[in-house]
Amino acid sequence: MIQQSYMFLVRLFLFPFAVLYDAITRFRNLLYDLKLKPSASFEIPLISVGNLAVGGTGKTPMVEHLIRLFEANGFAMGTLSRGYGRKTKGMRLANHSDTAETIGDEPYQLFDKYHQHAVVSVCEERAYAIPFLVDQFPDLKVVIMDDAFQHRTVKAGLSMVLTEYGNPFYQDFVMPAGKLRESRAGIERADMVIVTKCPPHMDEEEMIKMEHAIRYYEDRPVFFTTIRYGEAIAFDGITAWKSAKVLLVSGLANAAPLKEYVSEQYELVHHFDFPDHHLYTNKDWLKINEMAEQQHAVILTTEKDRAKLRALAGEEESKNLFYLPIEIVFIKGGTDFDSIVLDYVKNAESFV
Structure with a gap:
């Protein structure tokens, strides 16, 4: 109830800005609808x-x-x-x-x-x-x-x-x-x-x-x-799943469904929840790997984050990295x- 009241007050405060933004986007769309702004068509589907x-x-x-x-x-x-x-x-x-x-x-x-x-x-x-x-x-x-x-x-x-x-x-x-x-x-x-x-x-x-x-x-x-969600896949394509403990790493706009699924399937010890499209740094990787070693946990991430983490991990460290494939x-x-x-x-x- 408190959370709902807080969100209502926030939206009420932001409402004038939303009205302005809405007017701008409607005007922009109107220009396209009236063909006053060009919209290119092509033969290819x-x-x-x-x-x-x-x-x-x-x-x-x-x-x-x-x-x-x-x-x-x-x-x-x-x-x-x-x-x-x-x-x-x-x-x-x-x-x-x-x-x-x-x-x-x-x-x-x-x-x-x-x-x-x-x-x-x-x-x-x-x-x-x-x-x-x-x-x-x-x-x-x-x-x-x-x-x-x-x-x-x-x-x-x-x-x-x-x-x-x-x-x-x-x-x-x-x-x-x-x-x-x-x-x-x-x-x-x-x-x-x-x-x-x-x-x-x-x-x-x-x-x-x-x-x-x-x-x-x-x-x-x-x-x-x-x-x-598919079965967790090792980064190196060889290493077998070796631990029930999982340290989850993701850079998504909304990681809640992923976290919920991982929590149901494994013993989730920590979730590094980064912003969407996050470009991982060596400092990020050191924190992630250090906690994984302390917790004796495997590092589980998304397909989207796999390539970015793979570029930071060494050959031995990669053996502790897995990712979850998904499909609709x-x-x-x-x-x-x-x-x-x-x-x-x-x-x-x-x-x-």
């Missing part, structure tokens, strides 16, 4: 994976799902993101010399896992990057644009918005009073809405209630997904979702 809120809603696992879907159906594909947190600028095609520092942690994760199936690229200017990719890779059939919903300089042919089960957009507020990058009405631009991080056994009645709440703003297909699983409508996506690419391709 473009899929936007985005959200209304700041923070992690599960965009990278969704991009990975799309990569696997297109690979299974024989479509050559590319991915394009801004490369948040990277220390480079401009257009960059991921290659084996890259690191999380040169292309960003999430694009590096995609390249590390899927470089044989997808062209992974980063660029701040998507209107420049798309024709560059098409010119360099004429066999591409589709480009997946990560976190592109508010980047309206390029018009996506299929736009999907992700919203977290624990904080759906229709219960949120515009920044800084809440986490929304724009008003709830922005959902009108989406072609579909995916509710992420749902309970694995979410009941039908609750799904129907959420569908109605979402469709109050715009009548679009709504899908529900959950996170499935559709609770409802997975087959329909895949059909909509594949039909869009096939139909768009037939007009090229």
Whole structure:
């Protein structure tokens, strides 16, 4: 009750700033809607994976799902993101010399896992990057644009918005009073809405209630997904799991679901909870490794953080490092979702 009262007072204080921010974003969107600001269209099918809120809603696992879907159906594909947190600028095609520092942690994760199936690229200017990719890779059939919903300089042919089960957009507020990058009405631009991080056994009645709440703003297909964690994998690919004690390390926007899962599966002795896209330092690593040795615990981290920690750990230290792979699983409508996506690419391709 005290926490709710505190949050109410904070939002009340921030409300005037939220009104101003909302007015600015609405005006910006109006300029695009009236075609007073240019939005480039391209012949190649473009899929936007985005959200209304700041923070992690599960965009990278969704991009990975799309990569696997297109690979299974024989479509050559590319991915394009801004490369948040990277220390480079401009257009960059991921290659084996890259690191999380040169292309960003999430694009590096995609390249590390899927470089044989997808062209992974980063660029701040998507209107420049798309024709560059098409010119360099004429066999591409589709480009997946990560976190592109508010980047309206390029018009996506299929736009999907992700919203977290624990904080759906229709219960949120515009920044800084809440986490929304724009008003709830922005959902009108989406072609579909995916509710992420749902309970694995979410009941039908609750799904129907959420569908109605979402469709109050715009009548679009709504899908529900959950996170499935895999078995912990050793960094060196060899070392077997050797301890029930776990020291968890993560740099996520919302690590609560991960911490909850690890606490249920293992004896969690400590959680180093760093900010999203955190670039680990030697000082960070020394603290982490020292505590792991003191607690006789293995170090468990995420796929996104794996590459950054691997660069700091020595060969022997790496034997005590493990990561948890994750993937999204559709609770409802997975087959329909895949059909909509594949039909869009096939139909768009037939007009090229």
